Amino acid sequence: xxxxxxxxxxxxxADVKISARKAQVYYGDNHAIRDVDVxxxxxMVTAFIGPxxxxxxxxxxxxxxxxxxxxxxxxxxxxxxxxxNIYDRRVDPVQLRAKVGMVxxxxxxxxxxxxxxxxxGPRIHGLTRTKAELDEVVETSLRRAAxxxxxxxxxxxxxxxxxxxxxxxxxxxxxVATSPEVLLMDEPCSALDPIATAQVEELIDELRAQFSVxxxxxxxxxxxxxxxxxxxxxxxxxxxxxxTDQIFTNPGDPRTESYIxxxxx
Amino acid sequence: xxxxxATQTPPRRxxxxxxxxxxxxxxxxxxxxxxxxxxxxxxxxxALVLLLISVLSSGLGAFQQTSLRLDVTLTxxxxxxxxxxxxxxxxxxxxxxxxKLLEQALAKTIEDKGIVIDGxxxxxxxxMISKDAAARVRDRVLAHPDxxxxxxxxxxxxxxxxxxxxxxxxxxxxxxxxxxxxxxxxLLADALRADGTLYKAFNWAFITxxxxxxxxxxxxxxxxxxxxxAYMMIVVLCLSLPLGVATSIxxxxxxxxxxxxxxxxxxxxxxAAVPSIVFGIxxxxxxxxxxxxxxxAPIVGGLVxxxxxxxxxxISTRAALKAVPPSIRDAALGIGASKMQSIFHHxxxxxxxxxxxxxxxxxxxxxGETAPLxxxxxxxxxxxxxxxxxxxxxxxxxxxxxxxxxxxxxxDPAFVERASGAIIVLxxxxxxxxAVAILLRRRFERRW
Numbered sequence: 001x002x003x004x005x006x007x008x009x010x011x012x013x014a015d016v017k018i019s020a021r022k023a024q025v026y027y028g029d030n031h032a033i034r035d036v037d038v039x040x041x042x043x044m045v046t047a048f049i050g051p052x053x054x055x056x057x058x059x060x061x062x063x064x065x066x067x068x069x070x071x072x073x074x075x076x077x078x079x080x081x082x083x084x085n086i087y088d089r090r091v092d093p094v095q096l097r098a099k100v101g102m103v104x105x106x107x108x109x110x111x112x113x114x115x116x117x118x119x120x121g122p123r124i125h126g127l128t129r130t131k132a133e134l135d136e137v138v139e140t141s142l143r144r145a146a147x148x149x150x151x152x153x154x155x156x157x158x159x160x161x162x163x164x165x166x167x168x169x170x171x172x173x174x175x176v177a178t179s180p181e182v183l184l185m186d187e188p189c190s191a192l193d194p195i196a197t198a199q200v201e202e203l204i205d206e207l208r209a210q211f212s213v214x215x216x217x218x219x220x221x222x223x224x225x226x227x228x229x230x231x232x233x234x235x236x237x238x239x240x241x242x243x244t245d246q247i248f249t250n251p252g253d254p255r256t257e258s259y260i261x262x263x264x265x
Numbered sequence: 266x267x268x269x270x271a272t273q274t275p276p277r278r279x280x281x282x283x284x285x286x287x288x289x290x291x292x293x294x295x296x297x298x299x300x301x302x303x304x305x306x307x308x309x310x311x312a313l314v315l316l317l318i319s320v321l322s323s324g325l326g327a328f329q330q331t332s333l334r335l336d337v338t339l340t341x342x343x344x345x346x347x348x349x350x351x352x353x354x355x356x357x358x359x360x361x362x363x364x365k366l367l368e369q370a371l372a373k374t375i376e377d378k379g380i381v382i383d384g385x386x387x388x389x390x391x392x393m394i395s396k397d398a399a400a401r402v403r404d405r406v407l408a409h410p411d412x413x414x415x416x417x418x419x420x421x422x423x424x425x426x427x428x429x430x431x432x433x434x435x436x437x438x439x440x441x442x443x444x445x446x447x448x449x450x451x452l453l454a455d456a457l458r459a460d461g462t463l464y465k466a467f468n469w470a471f472i473t474x475x476x477x478x479x480x481x482x483x484x485x486x487x488x489x490x491x492x493x494x495a496y497m498m499i500v501v502l503c504l505s506l507p508l509g510v511a512t513s514i515x516x517x518x519x520x521x522x523x524x525x526x527x528x529x530x531x532x533x534x535x536x537a538a539v540p541s542i543v544f545g546i547x548x549x550x551x552x553x554x555x556x557x558x559x560x561x562a563p564i565v566g567g568l569v570x571x572x573x574x575x576x577x578x579x580i581s582t583r584a585a586l587k588a589v590p591p592s593i594r595d596a597a598l599g600i601g602a603s604k605m606q607s608i609f610h611h612x613x614x615x616x617x618x619x620x621x622x623x624x625x626x627x628x629x630x631x632x633g634e635t636a637p638l639x640x641x642x643x644x645x646x647x648x649x650x651x652x653x654x655x656x657x658x659x660x661x662x663x664x665x666x667x668x669x670x671x672x673x674x675x676x677d678p679a680f681v682e683r684a685s686g687a688i689i690v691l692x693x694x695x696x697x698x699x700a701v702a703i704l705l706r707r708r709f710e711r712r713w
Contacts, residue, residue, distance in 0.1 A: 066598065071522055098601030108592035110611055120610070121600040171596070178600050 015042040017182055017212045018063060018100075022077035025058050025067065032058050036077075036238045038231055040182070045204060045213045047227035047244065049220060051259065054233040056216045057105075060184050063214065064100035065093040081182070098125055101180035105187040107167035109159035109174070114151050117159040117170055118142060121178035137177055145173035146203050165196025172203060176211075183207060185215040189222065201226050220260060224248050232256045320688050327686025330468035330483065331428040333394060333457070337370040338416045339406060350410040360399035367394050367402065367421065380456045385449045393450060393457075395422035397477060397484035423463060425483040425679040427454050431465050434678060471686060475648045476663065476671070482679030485672070487687055489647050493563050493662030494632060494694075496654060500567025501574055501631050506624055508571075509578030516579075517586045518608055537576035544573050545637030553641060560642035561661035563651065569637045574627035581623020585616035618706040625702035629695050635666040643667050665691045
């Protein structure tokens with residue numbers, strides 16, 4: 001693995017939001033992620049690509065400590081958010097997750113109204129003081145998720161009654177409503193049709209203005225379309241990490257090239 | 266398709282219009298299976314219908330009771346010799362005196378109506394009236410001493426045998442052989458019924474009155490048993506629901522998965538299978554002998570039934586919590602909810618229908634449970650109503666299933682009717698509880 005450091009992620013001058021060094025993730029005895037060094041920049045979309053089971057989702061979930069809920073899961077190494085180790089003993093994962101929001105592969109709106117879905121985060125974090133403020137947060141979040149026009153007349157209808165693509169955008173609105181600093185997205189479009197996918201991708205591009213976004217995807221076209229930086233994972237290793245253009249046009253590692261051209265995966 | 270000669274189509278085997286042997290066999294197997302299913306359902310339905318028919322046919326009579334309308338002259342000479350109208354003094358007059366007054370009133374009615382029956386003795390007339398009636402009249406006179414000296418219309422219970430005659434349980438033939446009733450009394454009953462003195466009406470006392478002694482089946486009611494059962498259900502609900510739900514949430518969501526939790530889980534499952542009488546012995550040893558709680562008290566019954574109901578509630582609550590999709594928990598955690606918030610705001614409301622169903626099934630089981638209550642003295646003969654809660658939890662009371670058990674042991678056939686009537690009341694309560702369960706489930710499920 002001598003060619004792993006071919007592209008040094010630290011060479012680019014940018015505002016680093018999350019930085020992982022020698023990150024290891026174990027499920028019991030299974031060493032799922034080995035020695036991952038990644039810097040995630042603020043106001044940029046970073047894509048994680050790789051074949052199934054390569055650990056990209058596992059690594060994504062370790063960025064907001066969602067792996068804590070999996071029994072037997074252990075994380076070693078350092079993962080810094082704004083220079084603070086998120087695995088420090090003093091860090092409360094609940095506080096961390098308010099800063100690092102997450103959107104899941106399958107749309108999972110709460111079985112409540114559309115309004116309550118979006119308002120839930122601000123409510124539990126006490127972000128608003130009056131009903132009017134809450135209404136405003138809900139509206140801006142839904143607008144950001146490009147869902148406002150479709151649901152503004154039925155805010156109190158059940159969120160589970162929306163179509164798949166709308167549900168996923170609702171989940172994004174819900175994540176955005178808590179004003180996180182980083183938004184993690186685990187294959188957000190895998191359950192959506194091409195039209196909904198296009199809408200969500202457009203949305204991700206817009207969200208980049210405020211948040212730093214990390215997206216796990218199986219679709220290389222999607223990675224190429226939405227991301228500025230791409231990391232390629234293979235069998236638990238970070239094979240290559242760099243600017244998206246460069247990864248797709250001029251990959252430094254033969255494995256990256258094989259994957260991109262469809263020979264492994 | 267490795268076959269190179271793909272152009273050569275294989276010959277067609279069989280047409281679509283006729284079934285081949287294999288399809289026929291499969292269809293026959295399916296038809297047989299459906300038949301077995303229908304037979305099984307039929308047997309189940311038949312058993313249910315037979316049960317209902319037998320209970321209803323023998324028990325519905327308990328909801329009707331035969332009474333007599335009598336104008337009783339409450340003579341001062343007999344009831345209050347001193348004329349003081351002081352209840353303390355009047356209490357010295359026993360029910361025997363009142364019984365005589367009733368007897369006189371009935372004899373006068375017979376005379377007035379001109380009913381003549383050969384060989385009708387004084388005892389025959391006296392035994393037309395329930396032994397309980399005199400006590401009822403005495404209670405009323407003691408409460409209203411100013412009635413003395415007047416002729417007051419009273420509605421009194423007829424004897425159990427006369428009641429049985431009106432319901433078809435006692436016939437002229439059986440009366441010949443029965444030392445408790447004579448054919449003359451039955452003739453008298455016919456005559457009194459014809460002019461409206463003797464009549465059958467809905468039996469509210471069956472639901473409200475306390476139990477009565479062996480000799481007065483006509484006066485026996487379920488009042489104390491219903492109250493006792495209701496008190497026990499309150500205790501069971503208030504203790505087992507919070508305890509059971511808290512246990513389930515802890516075990517399901519918070520407890521580390523290790524040997525100790527495995528051990529606890531196995532023990533909870535085992536507890537659900539423990540025979541109920543064992544809980545009775547436990548209750549006797551711990552709540553009565555050790556903790557010194559009173560016997561026959563709903564609080565002890567409720568505690569014992571709580572122990573019995575807890576495993577049912579815990580198992581069904583855990584199943585309901587497990588059935589909530591993990592994506593909901595992830596969603597809540599993913600936007601920074603704490604574990605407790607994710608459980609109380611999202612998981613628990615979704616699990617609520619399952620929890621309620623389990624709770625009501627547990628309560629229904631507890632309501633019908635007899636064996637443990639026998640051991641803690643709920644089988645006692647109780648005529649006093651328990652007080653209002655919370656003091657009432659410590660007063661002696663009976664319970665519905667125990668009352669059924671009690672009545673089936675008594676000799677008088679009128680008690681068989683009462684026991685079946687009590688079973689109907691019990692079934693109505695169970696049906697009502699199930700209806701509540703279904704309603705609550707609907708309500709919660711409507712929240713998508």
